[in-house]
Structures are given as structure tokens and as C-alpha cells.
Amino acid sequence: KAGVTQTPRYLIKTRGQQVTLSCSPISGHRSVSWYQQTPGQGLQFLFEYFSETQRNKGNFPGRFSGRQFSNSRSEMNVSTLELGDSALYLCASSQIQGAVNIQYFGAGTRLSVL
Amino acid sequence: AQSVSQHNHHVILSEAASLELGCNYSYGGTVNLFWYVQYPGQHLQLLLKYFSGDPLVKGIKGFEAEFIKSKFSFNLRKPSVQWSDTAEYFCNTGTASKLTFGTGTRLQVTL
Numbered sequence: 001k002a003g004v005t006q007t008p009r010y011l012i013k014t015r016g017q018q019v020t021l022s023c024s025p026i027s028g029h030r031s032v033s034w035y036q037q038t039p040g041q042g043l044q045f046l047f048e049y050f051s052e053t054q055r056n057k058g059n060f061p062g063r064f065s066g067r068q069f070s071n072s073r074s075e076m077n078v079s080t081l082e083l084g085d086s087a088l089y090l091c092a093s094s095q096i097q098g099a100v101n102i103q104y105f106g107a108g109t110r111l112s113v114l
Numbered sequence: 115a116q117s118v119s120q121h122n123h124h125v126i127l128s129e130a131a132s133l134e135l136g137c138n139y140s141y142g143g144t145v146n147l148f149w150y151v152q153y154p155g156q157h158l159q160l161l162l163k164y165f166s167g168d169p170l171v172k173g174i175k176g177f178e179a180e181f182i183k184s185k186f187s188f189n190l191r192k193p194s195v196q197w198s199d200t201a202e203y204f205c206n207t208g209t210a211s212k213l214t215f216g217t218g219t220r221l222q223v224t225l
Contacts, residue, residue, distance in 0.1 A: 003157075004157075033213070035215075042204075042216070042217045042218050043204065043215035043218070044215075045212055045213065045214065045215075048212055056212045058212075090157075092158075092213075101146075101208050101212070102148075102163065103160075103208075103213055104160070105150075105157045105158035105159070106157060107156070107157045108157065
């Protein structure tokens with residue numbers, strides 16, 4: 001089974017631009033979560049989608065948005081980029097077993113904002 | 115809300131030393147606990163998980179963790195570390211829709 005695939009792996013943008021990151025989950029996984037990883041803040045939860053609906057959201061500004069398609073692929077968009085948005089963005093797809101969320105992570109997209 | 119805290123931010127051990135990384139969780143109903151590992155340049159991988167049952171959980175690569183309810187702890191252990199265990203380790207807890215990560219512990223194993 002193929003793992004979680006994130007594209008692109010690296011991105012360089014300038015302040016004020018917008019960016020879209022893509023995530024293809026493991027086949028059969030319907031839940032996709034997004035995280036931001038920085039040296040200072042660690043791993044912070046952005047949002048989670050399940051069956052094309054945002055089910056949970058972290059404490060990030062509205063510039064961060066996402067969506068999920070009918071094939072469970074997900075995209076994350078960041079508008080009006082700021083320097084502080086430079087981070088590794090991780091996507092995880094989930095195998096839900098009852099109330100338990102077992103997440104499998106992609107390699108991430110490293111975003112640098114100049 | 116559920117949360118976890120990891121008190122060791124950076125641990126340096128010699129090869130063959132024993133390892134114990136601390137993780138404490140806040141009570142929030144049903145407890146689901148995980149340890150993930152991130153090797154340099156690689157993606158996060160699940161080491162082990164606890165949902166219920168035997169409080170001593172065994173994971174991959176010789177790691178184990180013990181759920182101690184009275185101490186709200188889920189510490190990660192390994193009897194003898196190897197240089198290849200150099201990585202960042204994350205304790206986390208979660209529900210069906212959200213995982214909350216600890217700040218991570220960077221483990222450096224020296225030869």
C-alpha cells in the first residue's frame with residue numbers, strides 16, 4: 001500500500017503570496033489532518049477533514065484553510081503569506097478504529113517564506 | 115481538552131545506555147496515547163500505542179511504554195539504545211479527529 005504523499009516537497013514563496021499544498025492519503029483512509037511543525041512551536045494541529053467536511057480546527061488564523069475532495073485527497077491553502085509561516089507542513093491520514101485515530105504521516109512540505 | 119507534556123527536551127546518551135523519556139497527560143475521559151518517532155530527514159512514524167488493556171505496551175524496534183493511570187504517565191523506555199535511535203520522539207494523545215502532540219524530545223545517541 002502506498003503511503004501518504006505530499007506535494008510539493010519544497011516551496012519558496014515571498015511575503016503576501018498564497019500557496020496550496022496537496023496531500024494524497026493512504027488508500028481507504030477517509031480522514032486527513034494537517035499539522036504545522038516549527039522548531040519553536042513543535043507540532044501544531046491545523047485542521048482535520050473527514051468525508052469532505054472539516055471536523056476539527058486548531059488555533060490558526062483564517063488565512064489557513066483547507067478542503068477535501070470526494071477521493072479523500074486534501075489541499076491546504078495559506079493566503080497572504082507571512083515570514084512566520086515558514087515551516088514543515090505535515091499531512092496525516094487516519095485509520096479510524098472506533099473512537100481511536102491512528103495517524104500515518106507524509107514526508108511533509110517544507111515552506112520557506114522570504 | 116486533552117494535552118500531553120514532555121519534560122525532557124534534549125537527551126544525550128551513550129550507546130547501550132538505557133532510555134526513559136517522560137510523558138504526562140491530562141485527564142480528558144477516554145485515554146488514547148501514542149509515541150511517534152521522527153528520524154532525521156524522515157517522516158513521523160508510529161512507535162506504539164495504548165488504548166486499553168495491558169498497561170505495558172510493546173512497540174517497534176525494542177521500545178516499550180507503560181501506562182500508569184495513577185501518575186498520568188506514559189513513559190517510553192528502551193533497555194539499550196543504539197546510535198540509530200537518534201531521533202525526535204513525540205508523545206501524543208487524541209480523539210477520533212484530533213491528535214495533540216507534546217513538544218518532543220530530541221534524543222542523541224553517541225558512539
